[in-house]
Amino acid sequence: MPDSKDPIPPPLDPNEDPLEVAWRKLEREWKEPQAHERLLALANSLGRLAELGRRYRRVLEECPERRPEAERGIQAVIAHAMLHFERLAREERLNKSAWRSRLRLSAFLLMLIFILVALLLWRML
Numbered sequence: 169m170p171d172s173k174d175p176i177p178p179p180l181d182p183n184e185d186p187l188e189v190a191w192r193k194l195e196r197e198w199k200e201p202q203a204h205e206r207l208l209a210l211a212n213s214l215g216r217l218a219e220l221g222r223r224y225r226r227v228l229e230e231c232p233e234r235r236p237e238a239e240r241g242i243q244a245v246i247a248h249a250m251l252h253f254e255r256l257a258r259e260e261r262l263n264k265s266a267w268r269s270r271l272r273l274s275a276f277l278l279m280l281i282f283i284l285v286a287l288l289l290w291r292m293l
Contacts (some may be wrong), residue, residue, distance in 0.1 A: 187216055191223060198234060204241055212248050221245040 190207045197203035211220035224241040227234050 185217065187211060187214060198237060204237065204244070208241070208244050208248060211245075212252075217245050217249050217252070221249075 187207075187210065190210050194203050194207045207220065208217075213216050223244060224245065226237045228238040228242065231238070
């Protein structure tokens with residue numbers, strides 16, 4: 169039997185949703201902050217933070233005794249999502265910057281070719 173400190177166990181059935189398996193494990197260890205962190209890492213790696221946020225929201229609305237952990241879970245999901253979008257925005261800025269650099273280099277090379285052709289034509293006259 170896996171220890172509660174072990175990572176999320178793989179689903180027994182390959183068709184079973186890993187997030188669902190991890191959520192059920194979290195429900196058994198609800199008061200353990202590490203269990204929430206493991207689930208958050210899994211949802212983040214699967215690209216399913218929004219789904220995890222909805223699950224926490226449902227707990228927030230339906231289980232007042234679990235409210236503090238659900239609120240912390242929602243805040244953690246929001247923080248991870250913001251980091252993800254910040255990373256995407258940074259990558260987009262870098263891509264635009266690289267594109268501009270290539271454009272400038274292309275323009276410089278084209279101008280250099282025109283100058284060389286003009287010099288060759290001038291020498292031929």
